Amino acid sequence: MSERRGRVEGKVAIVTGAGSTPGPGMATGRACAIVLAREGAQVLLADVDGARAEETREIIEGEGGQAAVFAGDMTKAADCAAMVAAAVDAFGTLDILVNNIGVSIAGNVVDTDEADWDRVLDLSLKTMFLASKNAVPVMAAKGAGAIVNIGSIAGSRGGNYVGYAAAKGGVNALTVDMAFSHGRQGIRVNAVAPGHITTPLLFSVLGVTPEADYRQRLAAAANLLGTAGDGWDVGWAATFLASDEARWITGAILPVDGGVMAVTPLMMAAGLRAEPPPA
Numbered sequence: 651m652s653e654r655r656g657r658v659e660g661k662v663a664i665v666t667g668a669g670s671t672p673g674p675g676m677a678t679g680r681a682c683a684i685v686l687a688r689e690g691a692q693v694l695l696a697d698v699d700g701a702r703a704e705e706t707r708e709i710i711e712g713e714g715g716q717a718a719v720f721a722g723d724m725t726k727a728a729d730c731a732a733m734v735a736a737a738v739d740a741f742g743t744l745d746i747l748v749n750n751i752g753v754s755i756a757g758n759v760v761d762t763d764e765a766d767w768d769r770v771l772d773l774s775l776k777t778m779f780l781a782s783k784n785a786v787p788v789m790a791a792k793g794a795g796a797i798v799n800i801g802s803i804a805g806s807r808g809g810n811y812v813g814y815a816a817a818k819g820g821v822n823a824l825t826v827d828m829a830f831s832h833g834r835q836g837i838r839v840n841a842v843a844p845g846h847i848t849t850p851l852l853f854s855v856l857g858v859t860p861e862a863d864y865r866q867r868l869a870a871a872a873n874l875l876g877t878a879g880d881g882w883d884v885g886w887a888a889t890f891l892a893s894d895e896a897r898w899i900t901g902a903i904l905p906v907d908g909g910v911m912a913v914t915p916l917m918m919a920a921g922l923r924a925e926p927p928p929a
Contacts, residue, residue, distance in 0.1 A: 656690025657893035663746035664737050666724055666781055668695035669702025675848055678800055679750040680706045681885030687715030689889055691746065694737040696720045716741075724751055725772045730780040734788060743792065746892045747785040749778040750800045754814035762812055770813035775820045782824075782839075786832055793836040796892045799825050800884065801841045803907050818843075822903050829901035838900040840891045845907025847879040873908025 663686045670677035683693050687710040695710075697703035700721030710717040718740045722729035737744050752774040755766045778799055789795025804811055805818030821841060829839040873879070887906045890896055905911045 656688070657889055657895060658686055658746065659690030661691045661745040661892075662694075662737060662741040662743050663691045663748065663892065664694045664696055664733065664744065664781070664785065665748040665750060666696045666733075666777060667751035668693075668706050669697035669699050670705070676881035676885075678844065678847070678881045678884040679748075680709075681881035682748045682750060682798075682800075682888045683717065683885075684710055684713075684715075685882070685885035685889045686746070686748070686892065687717060688713065689893070692716040692718075692741045694718050694720055694733070694740060696722065696724065696733050698723050724777040724781055727780050727783075730777075730784045733781065734784040738788065744785055744788045745795055747781060747795070747797045748800065748888055748892065749781055749797065751777040752800065752802070752814075752817070754804075754811050756811055757813070758810055759812045767813045771817050771820075774814060774817035775824070778821060778824060782828060786828075786835075786837060789837050790832065790835040795837040796896075797828065797837065797839045798888045798891045799839070799841040800888065801825070801843045801903065803843050803845050803905060803911055805843065806911065825903065826901050833900055838891075838896070840896070840899060840902045840904065842884055842887045842891065843903050843905045843907065843911075844884050845873060845879060845905065845910045847881065847883065847906075873910050874912065875908040877908065879906065879908055 665679055665683040667679035668683045670680045683695055683706050687693050693710065695703040695706050695717055700719055703719040703721065707717045707719050720733050720736045722733055724730055734744060753770055755770055757766065782797055785797065799821050801821040802818040804815045805822045808815065825839050825841040832839065883906050887904055891899065891904065
């Protein structure tokens with residue numbers, strides 16, 4: 651049997667937010683970049699912190715992959731244009747864009763500061779708009795491309811993160827509208843909606859350390875499978891959606907959440923499972 655061809659062999663990808671918050675665990679952007687490289691893509695690693703993206707590049711090149719780093723502020727139109735140009739200059743084209751940048755700040759509509767609202771919307775939604783705005787023309791010119799937006803189940807259910815919820819709900823809408831607008835140009839647009847995955851960002855936000863017992867308690871309380879999800883789960887899902895294996899999938903929001911969206915929060919809190927009524 652011949653060796654399996656990589657899912658994205660010969661393709662060029664950009665991953666935004668391809669570095670990682672310091673700390674243990676695997677970040678979603680870093681995982682997306684590494685999996686894409688393992689599956690044969692050349693990857694431009696975009697991050698506001700070039701040093702963190704360099705760490706990702708070292709991992710990829712240490713495994714024999716190809717990657718380059720772009721340091722820039724993806725809330726700025728000029729930096730997004732330069733990012734796309736850097737991918738084309740480095741690798742000759744652009745086939746895949748993974749929009750991964752995001753930030754969450756706790757608070758409801760009353761106690762969230764306007765500055766925090768603006769920051770969350772800028773980082774978690776505006777960056778996707780600007781990156782896509784510059785990537786789509788390159789893909790459309792060749793009649794092919796795939797965009798994967800990293801959203802969240804927060805876009806579909808509450809959690810006292812009003813800015814983040816609004817931004818991720820916007821990611822869902824952006825995904826569907828872009829799929830509608832650019833499908834006939836050969837561009838597929840989908841989103842991954844992670845659940846309560848254990849990443850360096852999660853541990854830093856919650857102010858806890860990732861001991862095994864905490865991971866297991868989080869998993870048991872937060873999903874149907876009773877196991878902990880991580881950045882790798884998002885990376886594999888994003889790579890599938892970016893690949894030709896998903897050639898007839900567009901406008902989809904794929905939950906990667908251990909089944910959280912399949913049940914109500916009350917049922918999860920009570921540890922119950924839906925059962926049919928008695929005959």
